[in-house]
Amino acid sequence: MLFLYRISIFGYQFGIWLASFFNPKAKLWIEGRRKQKLVTLNESIWFHFASLGEFEQGRPVLEKMRAENTSVKTVVTFFSPSGYEVRKNTPLADYVYYLPLDTRKNAREFLNAINPKIAVFTKYEYWYFMMDELYQREIPLYMISAIFRPQQIFFRSYGGFYRDMLLLAQHFFVQDEVSKTLLKEINIDNVTVSGDTRFDRVWENAQNAGPLPAIEEFKGNQKVFIAGSTWPPDEDLIAKLVLIYSDWKFIIAPHEISKEKINNLLQKLPKEKTVCYSEIAADPALLEQKQVLVIDNIGLLSRLYQYGNLAYIGGGFGTGIHNTLEAAAFGLPVIFGPVYQKFKEAKDLIKLNAGFSVVNEASLESIVARLIEDEDFYRKASTNAKNYTKQNTGATDIIMNYIRTHDFLN
Structure with missing residues (x-):
């Protein structure tokens, strides 16, 4: 099985290399790893994140651990360019790198350079050679905000190699009891149900x-409808709402902000009523005249929600929805597409009538109309969204208390 794992890793690299000739993200993935130079450290604390969302998820633990260990350098790695490019200059790390391709040689060279005392991976990241090298060197690896589902390969009859990979971690901090039970069924007991550190992050924000x-x-x-992290299928639906609710303001923050993506979005919206965020510095008077504001930069979304009354979270017509909790923390009822089953918080919000899944234009218009017209229904949805977020904070303290108790950083 290890042979097949190696083949899959090199196959993935080859696929990314081919894509790099026409895909900018793939090119960054290849070039970023090829050009990076590692600085040799005496010791470090290492945090790894798949991408930007996982960075924000694990950020509360990163902030606390960095604050409590000021004499130790902090290293942050990303698998995806969308995380690295946005946070490569973060003040929360002394060094930010792309995670090297997972080979034995790369793992040894990387760990020889950064010399971590502790490693923290967030949510989904499992890389055999990196994890095995940490294990052999007796460097504790913590998996935080981890979540497991029965459909994952760890719990399949043919998933023995991946189950063995889990044994390389020092401790799992999981989001829910289901995850703990699944791990127990495969004889993994070094597990604490801490909850999701995203709640701490979004509540603080x-x-x-x-x-x-x-x-x-x-x-x-005026009241404001905020659509965050949208993709084209989401934007098709939002564009129809703009025409229906002319007395509302709309803020749309696309997931991707390349010139091509922004232009495609603008073509769907009424030209005379729409302005891009980048344009308002030159003419602030534009704000008074426009109904739709398109956010064509990165870093504003988490603060935008404080001005909203309703939120739509994108991604639910693709591989899965983006962060619903950022909006819920401000007491916004959240709406999203049909692909949300992998996201516990989305299912929880639906049960509380604070989150609503839509499948087409008609269902979106129906739920928006109810939230606007039924004040009591809206008020309960808003209250439930905010309370749900607040009541689920505390994961960061559970994780940090465990690590302090086990004294791995002293």
Whole structure:
């Protein structure tokens, strides 16, 4: 099975290399790894994230561990360019790298360079050679905000290699009891149900979100519908709402902000009523005249929700929805597409009538109409969304207390 794993790793690299000739992200994936130079450290604390979403998820633990260990260098790695390119200059790390391709040689060279005292992986990342090298060197590896489902390969009859990989971790901090039970069924007991550190991150953000004067001016005295991390299928639906609710303001923050993607979005919206965020600096008066604001930069979305009344979260017509909790923390009812089954918080919000899944234009218009017209229904949805977020904070403290107790950093 290890042979097949090696083949799959090199097959993946070859596929990315082929894609790099026409796909900018793939090119960054290849070139970023080829050009990076590792700095040799005496010791470090290593955090690895798949991409930007996992970075924000694990950020509360990263912040606390960095604050409590100021004499130790912090190394952050990303698998995806979308995480690395946005956070490569983060003040929360001394060094930010792409995770090298998972080979035995690369794992040894990487760990020889950064010399971690501890490693923390967030949610889904499992790389055999990196994990095995950590294990052999007796460097504790913690998996935080981990979540498991019966359909995953670890729990299949043919998943022995991947089950063995889990044995290389020092401890799992999982999001729910289901995950703990699944791990116990395959004889893994080094597990703590901590919850999801994203709740800590989004709640802190909601309590300390700084003002955005331009958004305040755009909002004025009108209600605001915010569509975050949208993809084209989401935007097709939102564009129809713009025409229906002319007395509402709309803010749309696409998941991808390349010139091509922004232009495609703009073509769906009424030209005379739409402005891009990048345009308002040159002419602030545009804000008063426009109904739709397209966010064509990165880093605003988590603060935008403080100005919203309703939120739509993109990705649910593709591989899965993006972060619903950022909006819920501000008390916004959240709407999303049909692909949400892998996201516990989305299922929880639906049960609380604070989250709503739509499958087409008609279902979106129906739920938006109810939330707008039924004040009591809206008020309960808003309250439930905010309370759900607040009540599920605390994962960071559970994780940090465990690590402190076991004294791995002293």
